[in-house]
Amino acid sequence: MRFLLPIATTPVSVLLAIVFFCVASVSQAEDEAALLQSLALADAVEAARIEQRLVQVWSRSGSASYDLLLQRGTDALEAGNISVAIEHFTAVTDHAPEFAEGWHRRAQAYFSINLLGPAVADLERSLAINPSHFGALRGMAGIFERLDMPQMALEAYGAFLAIHPSNSTVRNARDRLQQTLLGHTT
DSSP, X not given: OTTHHHHHHHXXXXXXXXXXXXXXXXXXXXXXXXXXXXXXXXXXXXXXXXXXXXXXXXXXXXOHHHHHHHHHHHHHHHTTOHHHHHHHXXXXXXXXXXXXXXXXXXXXXXHHTTOHHXXXXXXXXXXXXXXXXXXXXXXXHHHHHHTTOHHHHXXXXXXXXXXXXXXXXXXXXXXXXXXXXXXXXX
């Protein structure tokens, strides 16, 4: 009987693990949806808190290994070790291609060394996975401005503000760009 107990509980353990994972995934999705809804209505102070929470949610891949790679890449990026950061983020995107934050962070690393084409490609991939990723939208807008593509930058700023309307920095950038496009420099 001792030998049958582990075998008998193994399917139950596996089922419980699957249920837990599914509930955790649904909970994270509901948390994200609620946070995005709150962000759309928040004042600037509350929006900053919600933005931090969303970044935390988006930084969880569901795998401790991928989360560790993401953190190591982020640490390397912050330390200015861009090649190591890109290696870590590439490992994340290779092994977890549906994890939007891996693409977003690698785009930040590419941008930091002026590799704008690869940065845009990674931001597009991030947005294809998570269309609400306002950080990726802000990155696209900044790159489009740098590339002197004001109409595309304006569209990206508009998409950002549709999600995160209380961000005054992005609102000011959009307004400045609108004035420039109208021929009224400020």
